[in-house]
Amino acid sequence: MTAEETPLESKADLNAELQALLVRAYENGVDVEGAFDCRNGVEHPDWDVVVTEVEKNGSE
Known part of the structure; x- marks a missing residue:
């Protein structure tokens, strides 16, 4: 973890971090749809x- 990162302590924190990551990638032209293998070593x-992508309901 770098000095700028805040610890994730809940599913809400994880969701917010994933949302920010996906928006940042999308805005930079990355195709974010699909499957991703996350291999993390032995630890x-x-x-x-x-x-x-999901369809937005009328309220967003």
């Missing part, structure tokens, strides 16, 4: 992350 579990 941490590996994850498979799937990102799909």
Whole structure:
């Protein structure tokens, strides 16, 4: 963790961090849809992350 990073302590924190990451990538032309393998070495579990665009409801 770098000095600028804040610790994630809840699912809400994780969601906010993921939202910020996805928006930043999208605004920089990265295709964020699809599946991503997150391999993390022996100390941490590996994850498979799937990102799909969802239709906005009328209130957003």
